[in-house]
Amino acid sequence: MLSIGEFSKICEVSTKTLRYYAEIELIIPDEINPENGYRYYSIEQLKKMLFINRLKSYNFSLEQIKTILESEELLDEKLFLALTGKKKEIEKQVQEFEETLAKINNDISNLKLGKSIMSYMESIDVQLVEVPMMYLLSIRKMVPEHEVAEEYGNCFSKLFRKIAGDKLTMLAPPMVLFHSAEFSPSGLDIEFAIPVKEYVTGTRDFYPGLCLKTIIYGSYSALPSVYTRQREWAEMEGYECDNALYEVYVTDPSQVSKESELITEIYYPVKKKLKRK
Structure with a gap:
């Protein structure tokens, strides 16, 4: 048997932490002296503690670890699924750190050249394009902020089932139109849509017309910069918003292994401002 001090030293875990682990029943001392309350751990518990530390x-x-430990009969299966999920999570974090590091290096290079840290905005390409009328098979609803990501999956799944069931022809990638600029107490007015060839129940005419178009290659984190650049361009060139801003998802986020493989088109419908007399 090992005293709590010996166990603590071997596993490099403080005695305070061990007492807390006992409180939450993560790892309980093998024996507690009823006279003095001294805690003792068995040699076999060393591996359990090392497993917890790992x-x-x-x-x-700690809650996740406890759940894994309590699944003794399916421990390996449970552990495999947990580690696989954690691997994906860490890979995503590593990718985000790599992107952040690249941005920092670019900012440092620009500062060395005497450029502003915001000079990257100049490289955001804005094109003025004419987008033809299209039929949209869509679902429009008010979506609370915390449900936006979930609704992307739900609504597009329904639309794809409709397309398959009615044997419709997709003409372009899925898109999302934002009919309100900000979240209200009832949510954000979002329309999930897919352009189709046929005009059937559930479709509507959409006339984008003149739009500012920008293509993003990579993470959606670039969206705010693109929105800003498009509005700056519109203001400078004498244009104003004429319809709902919309995003076209050229690549399916669920089908790419890295965010750098994402391709997204941003459209900002505009019209020329009337000159004031």
């Missing part, structure tokens, strides 16, 4: 190093929460 999962902690992978950023599993």
Whole structure:
């Protein structure tokens, strides 16, 4: 048997932490002296503590670790699924850090050249294009902020089922139109849509007309910069908003392994401002 101090030293876990782990029943001392309350751990518990430390190093929460430990009969299966999920999560974090590091290096280079840290905005391409009328098979609804990501999946799944069931012809990638500029207490007015060839129940005419178009290659984190650049361009060239801003998802986020493979088109419908007399 090992005293709590010996166990603590071997596993490099403080005695305070061990007492907390006992409180939440993550790892309980094998024996507690009823006379003095001294805690003792068995040699076999060393591996359990090392297992807990290993999962902690992978950023599993104590609650997640406890759930895994309690699945004794399916431990390997449960552990495999948990580690696979954590691997994907960490890979995404690594990718985000790499993108952030690239941005920092670019900012440092620009500053060395005497450029502004915001000079990257100049490289955002804005084109003035004419987009023809299209039929949209769509679902429009008010979506609370915390449900936006979930509704993307739900609504597009319904639209794809409709297309398959009615044997419709997709003419362009899925898109989302934002009919309100900000979240209200009831949510954001969003229309999930897919351009189709046929005009059937559930479709509508959409006339984008004159639009500012920008293509994003990579992470959606670039969206705010694109929105800003398009509005600056419109203001400078004498244009104003004429319809709902919309995003076209050229690549399916669920089908790419890296965010750098994403391709998204941003359209900002505009019209020439009337000259004031």
